[in-house]
Amino acid sequence: MLRAIFFGASQIYLQGISLSHRLVGKELALFAYLASHKELCPRAKLLDLLWTEVNEQKARENLRSLIYSLRQTIGDYLIVTRQAVGLNRQLPYWLDVEVFLSLPAQLGAQDPFLWSEVLRLYNQDFLDGFSISNAPVFEAWIAEQRDQLRTQAVAGWRQLVSFYEERQQYEEALAANQRLLALAPWSEEAHRQQMQLLSATGQRSAALAQYELCCLRLQDEFDVLPSHETVNLYNTIRAQSDVLPTVTLLPAVQPNKERMVPSPPSAAPPAANGHSQEYRGALVAPPAIWGYQYELLQLQQWVLVERCRCVAVVGLAGEGKSTLVHQLVQLASANGATPLFAGVVVFSCRSPLPFPLLLKEWLDLLGGRPSVPLPATLDRQLDLLAHHLQQRAFLWVLDDFDCCFAPDGWASPADRLAFWQLWRLFGERSHRCTLLVTARKWPSLHGQAETPGRFRRLVLHGLELDAGCQLLKSHGLQGSQADFEQLHQECAGSPLALKLAAQTIDELFEGCVATFLQERALLVGELAALLEEQLSELTPLEGELLNWLALAGTPLSSQQLWELLVLPPARPAYFTALQSLLRAFLLEIHGGQFQLRPLQRAYLCCQLSEQLFQELYQSLLTLQLTGETLHCYRLTAEDASQTQEWKNFAGLAVEPLLARLQRSVGKERLVDGLLQLVAPLQQRPGSPPCTLRSYALENLTCLLALCSAPEP
Numbered sequence: 010m011l012r013a014i015f016f017g018a019s020q021i022y023l024q025g026i027s028l029s030h031r032l033v034g035k036e037l038a039l040f041a042y043l044a045s046h047k048e049l050c051p052r053a054k055l056l057d058l059l060w061t062e063v064n065e066q067k068a069r070e071n072l073r074s075l076i077y078s079l080r081q082t083i084g085d086y087l088i089v090t091r092q093a094v095g096l097n098r099q100l101p102y103w104l105d106v107e108v109f110l111s112l113p114a115q116l117g118a119q120d121p122f123l124w125s126e127v128l129r130l131y132n133q134d135f136l137d138g139f140s141i142s143n144a145p146v147f148e149a150w151i152a153e154q155r156d157q158l159r160t161q162a163v164a165g166w167r168q169l170v171s172f173y174e175e176r177q178q179y180e181e182a183l184a185a186n187q188r189l190l191a192l193a194p195w196s197e198e199a200h201r202q203q204m205q206l207l208s209a210t211g212q213r214s215a216a217l218a219q220y221e222l223c224c225l226r227l228q229d230e231f232d233v234l235p236s237h238e239t240v241n242l243y244n245t246i247r248a249q250s251d252v253l254p255t256v257t258l259l260p261a262v263q264p265n266k267e268r269m270v271p272s273p274p275s276a277a278p279p280a281a282n283g284h285s286q287e288y289r290g291a292l293v294a295p296p297a298i299w300g301y302q303y304e305l306l307q308l309q310q311w312v313l314v315e316r317c318r319c320v321a322v323v324g325l326a327g328e329g330k331s332t333l334v335h336q337l338v339q340l341a342s343a344n345g346a347t348p349l350f351a352g353v354v355v356f357s358c359r360s361p362l363p364f365p366l367l368l369k370e371w372l373d374l375l376g377g378r379p380s381v382p383l384p385a386t387l388d389r390q391l392d393l394l395a396h397h398l399q400q401r402a403f404l405w406v407l408d409d410f411d412c413c414f415a416p417d418g419w420a421s422p423a424d425r426l427a428f429w430q431l432w433r434l435f436g437e438r439s440h441r442c443t444l445l446v447t448a449r450k451w452p453s454l455h456g457q458a459e460t461p462g463r464f465r466r467l468v469l470h471g472l473e474l475d476a477g478c479q480l481l482k483s484h485g486l487q488g489s490q491a492d493f494e495q496l497h498q499e500c501a502g503s504p505l506a507l508k509l510a511a512q513t514i515d516e517l518f519e520g521c522v523a524t525f526l527q528e529r530a531l532l533v534g535e536l537a538a539l540l541e542e543q544l545s546e547l548t549p550l551e552g553e554l555l556n557w558l559a560l561a562g563t564p565l566s567s568q569q570l571w572e573l574l575v576l577p578p579a580r581p582a583y584f585t586a587l588q589s590l591l592r593a594f595l596l597e598i599h600g601g602q603f604q605l606r607p608l609q610r611a612y613l614c615c616q617l618s619e620q621l622f623q624e625l626y627q628s629l630l631t632l633q634l635t636g637e638t639l640h641c642y643r644l645t646a647e648d649a650s651q652t653q654e655w656k657n658f659a660g661l662a663v664e665p666l667l668a669r670l671q672r673s674v675g676k677e678r679l680v681d682g683l684l685q686l687v688a689p690l691q692q693r694p695g696s697p698p699c700t701l702r703s704y705a706l707e708n709l710t711c712l713l714a715l716c717s718a719p720e721p
Contacts, residue, residue, distance in 0.1 A: 011086050011102040013044055016109075016158075017133035018495075023083060031082050035059055038141050039075055039094075040083070044104055045154065049088065049095035058146050105130045109158065124169055125185065131162040131192075138491030163193050170202060179210045195230040197223060201239050208246045216246050218310040222303050300476025300504075301333055304467060308337050311465045312404070312443050313349055319436045319444045321410070323451050324469035325594050326543050327505030330447040331408055333469070337445070341404050350443075355406040361419035364427035365390070372397060387427055391434050398440035405435075410446035415546075436464055449543075450593040468594070471502025480504065481522070484511040488522030496522055499531055501606045509536040531608075532615050540612040543595065550578055550586045553641065555595060555605065559613035560642055560660055564602035575641050575702050617642070618666055625666075625712075629674055629682035640703040645711050667716050676716070683713040 014020040019037060021028045032040055042058060043050060052072060059075075060068035076094060080087045088097045096102070109130045135155045141147060166189035173182035183206045189199045200223035207216035220235070220243040227233050235243075311317045322330045338353050354374065356367065365383060368390055372383075375397035384390050407413075413420050413428040420428065429452075435444040451466075472480065477497035478490070486493075500506040513534055514525045525531075532540070547555070557573050558565060567587065571577060578586075587603070590596040596603050605613070617638065624636030634640075645660035671679050690706040 011083065011100065013040075013103070014105045015041060015044070015136055016105055016131055017137050019136060019139065023086075028082055032079075035075055035141055035144070036079055036082070037136075037139070038144070038147055039079060041136060042147070042150070043087075043094060043096050045106060046095065047098065049090070049093035051093050055094065058150065059141075059144050061146060062143050106135065106158070109161070121169065121172060121181070124165070124172075128162060128165045128169065128188070131158065134159065138489075138494060159192065163189065163196075166192065167199075174202075174206070179206055182206050183210065194226050197227060197236060197239055200226065201242055204239075204242055204246060208249070213246050213249060214310055214315050215307075217243065217314070218306050220246075221306045221310075225302055225306070300472040300480075301329065301469070304333060304469065305336060307467060308333070309340065311467075312337060312445060313341060315465075316349075316443060317463060317465050318440070318442075319432065319446070319464045321451070321464075321466045322445070322447045322469065323466060323594065324449070325503065326449050327503045327539055328469040328471060329504040330449075330469060332504070334406060334408070334445060334447055338404070338406065349402065350404045351401045353404045353406065355408065358407055358409045358412040358428075363421070364424045364431075368394060368427075375401065375403070387430060391430055394431075395434055395438050395440060398435075398438075398442045400441075402441040402443075405442060405444045407444065407446045409448065411448040411450045411452050414452040450546075452592075471500075472497075472504055472507070473502070477502050477504075477507055480507050481511055484508075484515060484520075486511055486514055486520050486522050492522040492526060495526060499526075499607055499611070501608045503608065505539060506536055506608060509534070509539065532612055537612070540609065543609070544612070548586065548589075550582065551590055554586060554590065555609070556613055556617060556642060558596070558603060558605045559610045559617065560644065562610070562660070564599065564604040566602050570603060573643070575704070614661060617644075618661060621661070622666055622669060625670060626673060628686055629670070629679065632682060632685050634686060634705060639705040639708050642708075643704045644708050663712060663715060667712065671716075680713070680716055683709055683716060687713060 010024065012022045019029060019032065019041070021032050021040070038059060039055065042055075052069075055072055056065065056068045060071055063071070076087070076089055080089065086097050086100055086102070088095050109127060111127070135158050136151060139151070166185055169185045170182050170189060173179070173185060183203070186199060186203050186206060190196070190203060193199055200219060204216040204219045204223075207213070207219060220239070223239060224235055227235055308320065308322070311320050322334055324330055338355070341350055341353060352374075354371070356362075369383060372394065375394075384393060410428075412418050414425050432444075435442070471477070474494060474497055477500070478493040481493050481496060488496075496510060497507065500510055510525070510531060513530060513536070514520060514522060517530065518524045518528070544552075544555070553574065554570060557570060561573075565573075567584070571583060577583070587596070591598065595605070595609060597606065598604075620636065620638045621644065624634075624638050627635040638644075643660070645663055667679070674682070687706065687709045690703075690709065
């Protein structure tokens with residue numbers, strides 16, 4: 010079967026084998042053009058499409074050569090006559106664009122699930138980033154295709170929103186309208202509809218924040234103010250809302266054309282009065298904040314408008330949590346003549362300060378003078394703190410809050426209990442303050458369900474594409490837009506990962522992004538250390554689950570993942586491990602299926618490949634299997650007898666591994682050693698030991714087949 014994906018970077022498969030590395034340049038352009046036309050295309054039209062700057066004879070020679078090359082690649086799927094060329098649609102095929110173009114017929118079926126699934130095919134522009142030189146006719150055609158398909162996607166989501174709204178399915182309408190906004194962030198109508206839907210579901214504060222985002226988008230795209238209709242809707246929702254009056258936030262976070270929010274040059278926020286302080290590992294202001302405009306607006310709404318008691322900003326290391334919170338601190342500390350907070354107190358939870366000493370400092374600050382000795386019990390100490398919190402409004406920032414609960418961290422069991430009780434105090438008791446925390450792994454705290462006015466949580470998932478590309482370009486790197494977008498994707502939008510990658514490109518590759526990508530040098534230096542830190546506290550079971558997801562390369566359900574384990578644990582332990590990985594933001598779950606982010610997957614595959622090399626190298630020297638990787642994981646899907654269970658299994662790139670082993674021990678010794686390692690396993694398929702499940706025989710057999718195959 011021929012399968013082609015044209016939305017985004019092209020992905021083309023024939024009988025399950027990727028052709029993407031072969032279909033490039035004008036060959037890909039010809040294939041995409043033929044796939045977009047159900048009828049055969051005249052040769053004369055193809056000549057004008059791809060060659061306008063050479064004479065007709067040379068163009069015909071080029072076309073014949075291109076057709077021959079394409080025929081060698083896709084075989085009988087290409088129909089060639091003397092006058093025309095086209096795809097053979099009598100053979101089984103699947104084209105994402107063709108399915109997407111059938112959307113108008115799907116709209117009449119009134120099947121919202123099928124409707125949305127077809128719309129989701131459009132995740133990026135048609136052949137996003139692809140172009141060929143000296144072919145203006147093709148460039149004009151592909152630009153027209155992109156505009157038409159994007160217009161149809163916008164219209165489709167708009168109709169789906171109306172479909173759900175008419176049936177009062179507001180949650181579904183909200184999700185669909187969010188998709189619409191991702192495609193058309195400039196659409197004031199879509200922003201207004203989002204405000205109406207949020208208000209209809211009781212989320213009036215979020216509707217007001219959506220208005221602020223609408224203002225940002227309109228100014229960024231068109232340099233205009235919202236229409237009277239949008240302003241009237243905002244005033245209506247605000248009049249109905251039971252939250253405090255919204256302060257004017259827009260001027261404080263207005264981005265310039267590079268989508269950058271400048272930060273003040275000083276590391277310390279300006280004092281609103283004499284009480285603003287930062288100490289013990291305070292947040293340090295960066296020179297600029299890239300992206301996260303919507304997230305900053307959301308934080309402003311929760312902290313400065315709703316005055317939530319507890320707000321958490323969470324995500325992996327390097328996502329920019331502290332940077333974002335620092336920007337909010339700047340806004341909270343410089344809010345005019347009547348500041349919202351009497352002061353801002355920042356504490357880094359990485360600092361090994363026992364809770365009683367920290368509480369003593371806080372009470373001294375709140376009272377304006379040295380306090381009396383602390384009461385003897387924790388309950389009495391917290392009662393005293395609660396009394397002070399009711400008197401004056403402070404913004405309390407606890408950076409890296411999860412460090413207070415790390416089992417092997419600096420906090421003693423008594424300190425961990427005290428910080429848990431502190432969280433409960435801010436969340437459950439009445440007071441005038443706000444507790445704002447950042448965390449890389451959300452600790453197991455009772456009563457952490459999000460509640461308006463009490464607790465809100467913001468999860469950072471990386472910068473949007475345009476902000477990430479602008480960050481890279483700010484480092485003076487050289488490359489095409491496609492290069493920047495690929496690097497952004499491989500770094501999953503992580504601000505720190507992008508900065509570290511930019512540093513490596515500048516130091517080792519003279520600022521050339523394309524060379525860096527070609528050399529596959531992403532996982533080196535400080536970026537590798539960052540990923541190692543993110544994965545350093547895993548239990549053996551958590552590590553095994555992540556390794557399997559890295560090898561799979563595709564989302565898996567909990568049952569599919571469970572069935573892969575060589576030694577499955579008890580079900581409660583299994584689901585506890587999954588929950589822990591989700592709370593550490595190392596896993597994502599969509600539609601009941603778990604998946605890894607690209608950067609973590611690449612790192613884990615690299616680590617598995619290194620473990621496998623070391624184990625195989627030692628095994629070849631001793632002719633006895635060493636280590637557990639071969640037993641515990643299936644490493645490749647290159648198996649003609651694979652079952653449906655492994656249909657979409659990506660596996661590990663073993664060719665570089667075999668090449669490395671061959672350089673180390675020689676090809677003859679490698680083949681002979683693999684044969685001797687396989688022999689005892691064939692005699693006792695279940696060993697070692699024979700009572701345990703093992704992938705070793707399957708892995709070694711596959712490696713031997715690849716190693717023994719004749720060179721092309």
